[in-house]
Amino acid sequence: MSSGCSCFPHWPRELEARRAGDRDTAAAGCASDRRTADPWFATRRGTLVSILLKLALCWALIGWTGGISTSYWVILLLPVLSASTTLNLAGALGVTALACVAYLSFTLFVDWGRYEFTQQAFAELGLRMVFLPSWRF
Numbered sequence: 001m002s003s004g005c006s007c008f009p010h011w012p013r014e015l016e017a018r019r020a021g022d023r024d025t026a027a028a029g030c031a032s033d034r035r036t037a038d039p040w041f042a043t044r045r046g047t048l049v050s051i052l053l054k055l056a057l058c059w060a061l062i063g064w065t066g067g068i069s070t071s072y073w074v075i076l077l078l079p080v081l082s083a084s085t086t087l088n089l090a091g092a093l094g095v096t097a098l099a100c101v102a103y104l105s106f107t108l109f110v111d112w113g114r115y116e117f118t119q120q121a122f123a124e125l126g127l128r129m130v131f132l133p134s135w136r137f
Helices: 011-020 023-037 044-064 071-086 089-109 119-134
Strands: none
Touching: 044 071, 044 089, 071 089, 071 119, 089 119
């Protein structure tokens, strides 16, 4: 019997985990290679550091590409989805709140003497803030 596609060497093991109900193993997916490369990332502290590092890198990318007006704000879904699949409800909600605060922090860098927020801009910002938490549930 074949062990699955060579692109996904852990695929049969992941399916078995899903059938058995082991949520943590099934949610790891292709990230299992990272966990086997360094077992520290399999610990709770390692998982939190990994998610916070993703959040910091996303914040830097958004800042580099235009701040509050960038179209790269969607990249904040990476730490939110990572937290949703690896942490409990409180941890996932905390990371989601941090992602929202990280995005809203770019309003501190806006030159208000040069720019203004119109009603359409407030609506856009509101939609973005509703969109990030909606991926958790």
